Amino acid sequence: MKIAVVGGTGDFGLALAARLAEVGHEVVIGSRDAARAEAKAAEAGVDGAANEEAVRGADFVVLAVKAETALATAESLARSLDDVPVLSVASELRFTKQGVLPGESAQSIAERTQAILRAPVAAGLHSLAAASLARGKAEGDALVCGDDAEAKRLALELAAAVVTGRALDAGPLASARVLEGMTAVIVNLNKRYRGHAGVRITGLP
Amino acid sequence: MKIAVVGGTGDFGLALAARLAEVGHEVVIGSRDAARAEAKAAEAGVDGAANEEAVRGADFVVLAVKAETALATAESLARSLDDVPVLSVASELRFTKQGVLPGESAQSIAERTQAILRAPVAAGLHSLAAASLARGKAEGDALVCGDDAEAKRLALELAAAVVTGRALDAGPLASARVLEGMTAVIVNLNKRYRGHAGVRITGLP
Numbered sequence: 001m002k003i004a005v006v007g008g009t010g011d012f013g014l015a016l017a018a019r020l021a022e023v024g025h026e027v028v029i030g031s032r033d034a035a036r037a038e039a040k041a042a043e044a045g046v047d048g049a050a051n052e053e054a055v056r057g058a059d060f061v062v063l064a065v066k067a068e069t070a071l072a073t074a075e076s077l078a079r080s081l082d083d084v085p086v087l088s089v090a091s092e093l094r095f096t097k098q099g100v101l102p103g104e105s106a107q108s109i110a111e112r113t114q115a116i117l118r119a120p121v122a123a124g125l126h127s128l129a130a131a132s133l134a135r136g137k138a139e140g141d142a143l144v145c146g147d148d149a150e151a152k153r154l155a156l157e158l159a160a161a162v163v164t165g166r167a168l169d170a171g172p173l174a175s176a177r178v179l180e181g182m183t184a185v186i187v188n189l190n191k192r193y194r195g196h197a198g199v200r201i202t203g204l205p
Numbered sequence: 206m207k208i209a210v211v212g213g214t215g216d217f218g219l220a221l222a223a224r225l226a227e228v229g230h231e232v233v234i235g236s237r238d239a240a241r242a243e244a245k246a247a248e249a250g251v252d253g254a255a256n257e258e259a260v261r262g263a264d265f266v267v268l269a270v271k272a273e274t275a276l277a278t279a280e281s282l283a284r285s286l287d288d289v290p291v292l293s294v295a296s297e298l299r300f301t302k303q304g305v306l307p308g309e310s311a312q313s314i315a316e317r318t319q320a321i322l323r324a325p326v327a328a329g330l331h332s333l334a335a336a337s338l339a340r341g342k343a344e345g346d347a348l349v350c351g352d353d354a355e356a357k358r359l360a361l362e363l364a365a366a367v368v369t370g371r372a373l374d375a376g377p378l379a380s381a382r383v384l385e386g387m388t389a390v391i392v393n394l395n396k397r398y399r400g401h402a403g404v405r406i407t408g409l410p
Contacts, residue, residue, distance in 0.1 A: 098352060099376035102383055106311040129408065140407040143390065147303060171304035171393030178307055178386030185348065185383050188376030195409035202345045203337065204400035 003158070004058035006030040006051050006073060007065030009040040012089070015133035016064060016125070018044040019162045030054030052080045060085055060154045063113065067092040070109050074116045081119045085151035087144075087158065088113050088123045088176065091183035099191070102184040108176035110145075120148030122155035123176035125162070126183050127199045133162060140198030141165035143182075145175035165200055208363065209263040211235040211256050211278060212270030214245040217294070220338035221269060221330070223249040224367045235259030257285045265290055265359045268318065272297040275314050279321045286324045290356035292349075292363065293318050293328045293381065296388035304396070307389040313381035315350075325353030327360035328381035330367070331388050332404045338367060345403030346370035348387075350380035370405055 005017045008029025021027045021044065029044070030051035031037035041048025048054075055061050055077060061084055065073045070090040088110035092103030103109070110123035124144030132138040142159035144167055146152035152169065159167035170179060182199065189197040210222045213234025226232045226249065234249070235256035236242035246253025253259075260266050260282060266289055270278045275295040293315035297308030308314070315328035329349030337343040347364035349372055351357035357374065364372035375384060387404065394402040 096377075099380075101377060101379040104311060106309060132408065145390075145393075168394060169397050170390045171397070172301075172306060174306040175304075175386075175390050175393060178383060178390050181380075181383030181386060185350075185375045185380050188350075188380060189373060189406060189409060192374050192376070193409040197409055198407040200405045200407050201394060202403040202405050203334070204394060204398040204402055 001059040002026040002057060003060050003062065004028050004030055004054040005062045005064050006054060006077065007063065009036055010064060010066070012130040012133065013064035014040055014044050015130050016062065016162065017046050019133060019137065020158065021046045023161045028054045051077055055080050055084065058084055060087065060158065062087045062089060064089050066090060067109055071112055071116065074113045078117055081117060083119050085148065085154050086117060086119050086121045087155045088121055089125045091126050091180040093184055093187060100184045100187040102181035108180050110176035110180070111173055114173060120151035121173065122146030122148065122151040123173060123179060124155050124159055126179045127186055128163065129196045129198060132196055132198065137162055137164045138198060139164050140200045142167045143170040143179050143199065144168065145170040145173055145179060147173045168201055206264040207231045207262060208265050208267065209233050209235055209259040210267045210269050211259060211282065212268065214241055215269060215271070217335040217338065218269035219245055219249050220335050221267065221367060222251050224338060224342065225363065226251045228366045233259045256282055260285050260289065263289055265292065265363065267292045267294060269294050271295060272314055276317055276321065279318045283322055286322060288324050290353065290359050291322060291324050291326045292360045293326055294330045296331050296385040298389055298392060305389045305392040307386035313385050315381035315385070316378055319378060325356035326378065327351030327353065327356040328378060328384060329360050329364055331384045332391055333368065334401045334403060337401055337403065342367055342369045343403060344369050345405045347372045348375040348384050348404065349373065350375040350378055350384060352378045373406055
């Protein structure tokens with residue numbers, strides 16, 4: 001399928017684009033700056049374009065921008081996206097002396113993105129380390145959630161292609177509060193144990 | 206050490222008490238009802254008493270009551286607990302047609318418990334399935350968090366004794382929002398895949 005990775009010039013987006021292209025998807029990365037998108041796309045062997053252009057004709061759109069710009073990006077692309085299913089991967093992090101804290105809002109970025117868009121929003125891939133994904137499939141499982149069955153199905157299909165483990169359905173979009181928060185936990189674990197933590201779910205058949 | 210498990214007559218508390226007694230801790234389970242605590246304690250081969258009695262002289266107290274009664278229990282025990290370190294294990298769950306949702310509050314039960322108690326509060330063990338713990342060590346890793354170094358150290362020591370994997374320091378007490386939320390994700394995974402999900406962290410040395 002044709003997948004647009006908005007914010008695809010960042011480390012995570014670029015690594016994701018490369019992995020998706022490897023398994024045969026037609027991938028275009030988007031950026032606010034078309035020239036930057038094209039230059040970065042060449043590194044990953046995919047296409048690049050300005051965000052509005054990148055999402056045109058896409059079957060699925062990954063919003064891989066940073067948390068700070070996720071909602072503004074969703075607003076700016078709402079009309080271009082129309083009803084094309086979206087995957088939200090951003091996590092809010094607050095860096096403090098005590099460690100990294102999850103976002104302060106009770107609502108996840110994914111739920112706030114859904115409130116902006118007519119398009120159905122799924123969320124997932126939060127626990128995948130960009131550094132791991134840049135070298136190949138990311139170690140561990142990918143957790144995905146959503147209220148829309150089709151958006152979740154596409155997200156699970158995409159996720160399954162980029163991890164060494166399984167893509168797992170973690171329930172409704174409200175689970176994004178937890179999946180986004182896991183990024184803060186993972187950053188704390190990485191600092192404490194000097195690793196690149198990922199998540200694997202045990203005990204499922 | 207002497208460990209009191211408040212709410213120890215529930216499935217999780219009772220299984221935890223049995224595992225802790227096995228590795229040599231002096232364990233007493235507490236309940237609002239002393240007779241019930243004693244009867245259940247006999248099943249697990251530990252002591253039982255009314256909550257106020259159970260926490261007396263304890264080195265560490267596990268608050269294993271359900272989410273609905275966690276804060277009221279903390280309030281009722283605040284004076285008896287004094288400054289004895291506490292481990293909060295409760296998770297709020299909201300059952301809906303769409304699936305199980307995490308708690309609606311931005312603050313975790315553990316943080317709200319800390320606001321009530323003078324005693325330092327750590328949080329952890331949320332992802333351990335009672336059914337798994339009842340049969341022996343629970344499969345997977347145990348994530349623990351806290352702002353107080355001594356409470357977290359005791360919680361990590363306790364956790365390491367009851368899982369097949371590792372006890373891991375997931376950072377400050379605010380991480381409890383995520384650890385508590387993981388219980389909702391785990392219940393959704395259990396329903397969807399008909400298993401007893403647990404968590405293992407990959408990628409750490």
